[in-house]
Amino acid sequence: MERSRHRIIFLLAIISGLALVALARSSLNDYFLSLINFIGIYAILSISLNITNGFTGLFSLGHPGFMAIGGYITAILTFPVARKSMFLELPQWVAGIELPFLPALLVGGLCAAIIAVMIGLPVLRLRGHYLAVATMGFIIIVRVLITNWESITRGPLGLNGLAALTNLWWVYPWVVITFYVGWKIKFSSFGRSMLSIREDEMAAACLGVNLFRTRVTALAIGAFFAGIAGGLWAHLVTAITPSAFSLMLAFNIVVMVVVGGSGSVTGSLVAAVIFSVITEFFRPIEEGYGLYGLGEISMAVILIMILILKPGGLFGSREPGFLTVRDVYKLAENPQTTRKEKLR
Amino acid sequence: MKRTTIRLAAVFTVVLFLGVYPATAADTIKLGGLYNLTGGMSSIDAPALNGAKLQAKLINAEGGLLGKKLEVVGIDTKTDQKDAATGAKKALAEGVVAGLGYGDTTFVMAAAPLFQQKGVPFVTSGATHPMLPQWVGDYMFMTPFGDDDQSFAIADYSFNKLGAKNVVIWTDNSMDFTKALSKFYKQRMLELGAKVVLEDFFMMGDKDFSAQIARLKNASPKADAVFISAIPNEAGLSVKQIREAGLTLPIVSGDGFDTELVTTVPGDKLANDVYFSTHTYREDTRPEVLAFVKAYEAEYGRPPENAFAALGFDAVGLIADAIKRAGSTDGKALRDALAATKGFKAVTGEITYSRPSGVPVKGVSIISVKNGMYKVEEVWYPQQ
Numbered sequence: 001m002e003r004s005r006h007r008i009i010f011l012l013a014i015i016s017g018l019a020l021v022a023l024a025r026s027s028l029n030d031y032f033l034s035l036i037n038f039i040g041i042y043a044i045l046s047i048s049l050n051i052t053n054g055f056t057g058l059f060s061l062g063h064p065g066f067m068a069i070g071g072y073i074t075a076i077l078t079f080p081v082a083r084k085s086m087f088l089e090l091p092q093w094v095a096g097i098e099l100p101f102l103p104a105l106l107v108g109g110l111c112a113a114i115i116a117v118m119i120g121l122p123v124l125r126l127r128g129h130y131l132a133v134a135t136m137g138f139i140i141i142v143r144v145l146i147t148n149w150e151s152i153t154r155g156p157l158g159l160n161g162l163a164a165l166t167n168l169w170w171v172y173p174w175v176v177i178t179f180y181v182g183w184k185i186k187f188s189s190f191g192r193s194m195l196s197i198r199e200d201e202m203a204a205a206c207l208g209v210n211l212f213r214t215r216v217t218a219l220a221i222g223a224f225f226a227g228i229a230g231g232l233w234a235h236l237v238t239a240i241t242p243s244a245f246s247l248m249l250a251f252n253i254v255v256m257v258v259v260g261g262s263g264s265v266t267g268s269l270v271a272a273v274i275f276s277v278i279t280e281f282f283r284p285i286e287e288g289y290g291l292y293g294l295g296e297i298s299m300a301v302i303l304i305m306i307l308i309l310k311p312g313g314l315f316g317s318r319e320p321g322f323l324t325v326r327d328v329y330k331l332a333e334n335p336q337t338t339r340k341e342k343l344r
Numbered sequence: 345m346k347r348t349t350i351r352l353a354a355v356f357t358v359v360l361f362l363g364v365y366p367a368t369a370a371d372t373i374k375l376g377g378l379y380n381l382t383g384g385m386s387s388i389d390a391p392a393l394n395g396a397k398l399q400a401k402l403i404n405a406e407g408g409l410l411g412k413k414l415e416v417v418g419i420d421t422k423t424d425q426k427d428a429a430t431g432a433k434k435a436l437a438e439g440v441v442a443g444l445g446y447g448d449t450t451f452v453m454a455a456a457p458l459f460q461q462k463g464v465p466f467v468t469s470g471a472t473h474p475m476l477p478q479w480v481g482d483y484m485f486m487t488p489f490g491d492d493d494q495s496f497a498i499a500d501y502s503f504n505k506l507g508a509k510n511v512v513i514w515t516d517n518s519m520d521f522t523k524a525l526s527k528f529y530k531q532r533m534l535e536l537g538a539k540v541v542l543e544d545f546f547m548m549g550d551k552d553f554s555a556q557i558a559r560l561k562n563a564s565p566k567a568d569a570v571f572i573s574a575i576p577n578e579a580g581l582s583v584k585q586i587r588e589a590g591l592t593l594p595i596v597s598g599d600g601f602d603t604e605l606v607t608t609v610p611g612d613k614l615a616n617d618v619y620f621s622t623h624t625y626r627e628d629t630r631p632e633v634l635a636f637v638k639a640y641e642a643e644y645g646r647p648p649e650n651a652f653a654a655l656g657f658d659a660v661g662l663i664a665d666a667i668k669r670a671g672s673t674d675g676k677a678l679r680d681a682l683a684a685t686k687g688f689k690a691v692t693g694e695i696t697y698s699r700p701s702g703v704p705v706k707g708v709s710i711i712s713v714k715n716g717m718y719k720v721e722e723v724w725y726p727q728q
Binding site for chain 2: 032034156157237239243244279287
């Protein structure tokens with residue numbers, strides 16, 4: 001009973017989402033559409049980072065690095081063959097291919113995931129801040145590589161004149177897929193092992209959870225979606241440069257995860273919406289009165305307020321009640337909050 | 345208690361917003377000013393927007409354009425390409441008749457193609473990559489000279505006037521602008537018959553140039569001059585360290601050296617024998633320059649921060665001039681009028697679009713620094 005009820009709710013949500021997409025595309029101007037697209041891309045980024053950072057408790061800052069990999073690969077693959085030879089000196093076999101958007105995106109995502117596994121093998125032996133520093137190093141390596149590998153990336157100038165392929169019909173399904181994957185992982189036995197690693201590694205290991213393999217998988221899944229988001233990003237902005245994938249971006253995504261609640265898929269989605277909308281909300285005032293930077297300051301104030309009033313993030317580790325099946329999934333909730341609630 | 349406070353605060357915020365949201369007046373000609381007013385590029389872009397707004401104000405004080413007021417809507421794109429693309433879409437959705445902005449090529453490349461698509465002209469105030477108009481299309485215009493021109497200017501000067509036959513080239517390898525500058529300098533020096541003895545690299549943010557200086561000292565044959573392709577921070581530091589190491593050879597560069605840091609960081613004694621090519625603005629005494637500096641001081645209470653302020657002023661000037669000649673704000677008519685710009689007396693020099701590349705034919709100042717004093721040595725003009 002409960003299970004089918006919550007399936008229906010999800011289905012209804014997805015369909016009404018599709019209706020909203022159709023409505024938005026017919027009624028809103030390009031500016032609002034691109035805002036919604038960026039919200040979607042940020043949602044993909046924050047949900048996927050939540051799988052790595054929120055569920056498994058790894059502190060990875062590497063997301064922009066994976067985005068850059070996915071973005072550049074997708075961009076190079078979709079670039080028309082005729083223009084490729086004009087701008088880039090690619091190896092013969094790359095110069096001759098021109099893929100449609102979907103396969104290019106998937107290749108970009110998969111490459112990001114493969115690199116995540118390669119990076120993960122040595123780096124995931126580190127924990128806590130050490131992992132944060134190592135993944136920071138990863139961003140720097142990716143950027144330096146892109147900056148200097150001019151024959152393929154055109155260096156700091158980046159690639160431009162990409163086809164504007166990304167629109168809501170692309171972004172929305174990917175948000176749904178990311179959400180679905182995040183949700184399914186969270187409420188599966190694999191997700192439980194992730195959460196158990198986050199809560200207590202030693203206990204998890206004693207219960208037979210393979211710590212290392214779970215961690216690498218978490219990083220690779222996060223990286224796959226980051227790569228997809230990078231590809232969508234590149235074809236939305238229609239230009240891609242190494243400087244876009246900065247440490248600043250990594251922090252922004254981490255902030256979304258923390259504010260939404262580490263381990264809450266819905267929380268990440270909500271935080272991505274809030275953070276993308278607020279700065280735009282202040283734009284008219286910034287522009288009308290010349291108070292530039294007001295949006296950033298307000299954002300910082302809101303961030304501090306949330307952390308004071310709701311230290312565990314908006315949703316903690318939980319999902320909103322109407323979406324979850326009672327009792328069945330209770331185990332997946334953060335044990336600390338449940339204990340507190342019992343005390344009340 | 346806590347809940348009520350939060351609710352009250354929320355209600356208060358909403359009310360505040362409804363009251364504060366600025367209303368837009370009809371009867372204005374709107375220009376979209378896309379600039380990075382916050383973040384890393386703000387020291388270059390914020391003065392440019394100030395210059396642009398000043399020009400609009402002066403034009404309005406003289407009765408406006410086509411009987412309407414001119415308004416520059418400043419849009420902050422936060423030194424982020426994503427915001428540059430969104431900002432461009434916002435400006436276009438608001439119905440601007442033309443866009444202007446940016447002191448850096450990468451941001452223009454994120455914004456300008458969207459203007460091109462909609463058939464609305466975009467004038468960059470400070471981005472100098474000579475390929476820009478070709479990359480973007482026929483609705484793209486440049487206010488400044490191209491990087492090739494500024495490099496050719498200083499190359500000609502170092503070869504002909506400084507007698508440099510053997511040069512060393514230092515390049516900031518982290519930016520496209522600095523890389524392009526070095527490329528064009530090297531190209532011209534080789535054409536002139538000089539020899540590039542050594543090429544050395546550093547990265548933006550480097551503080552110590554001792555390794556490069558050691559190689560510069562040992563260069564053989566001995567270097568007659570060193571070309572440093574850098575942006576302001578490294579400009580001051582590199583001059584200081586080269587002079588402290590006892591090297592007295594001339595240091596030459598492009599407009600990245602057009603900053604007070606070249607004299608303030610090394611101090612007046614060491615800031616000697618430095619030559620750079622830049623916009624015809626610093627130390628210039630043409631009436632347009634003097635009037636601009638005076639107006640800027642009156643409006644903002646401080647002298648213009650850098651040449652980008654003047655370039656922003658000129659970008660709006662160019663557009664306003666084209667609107668006047670076109671007698672309309674229609675995209676196509678405005679584009680054609682802009683493309684026909686001839687001998688427009690801008691603060692940063694006369695602007696004519698006569699080259700097929702779309703880069704303006706514009707004078708380039710060669711400025712010398714001797715004992716901390718800036719002086720215009722000559723003004724270089726590209727061959728038509």
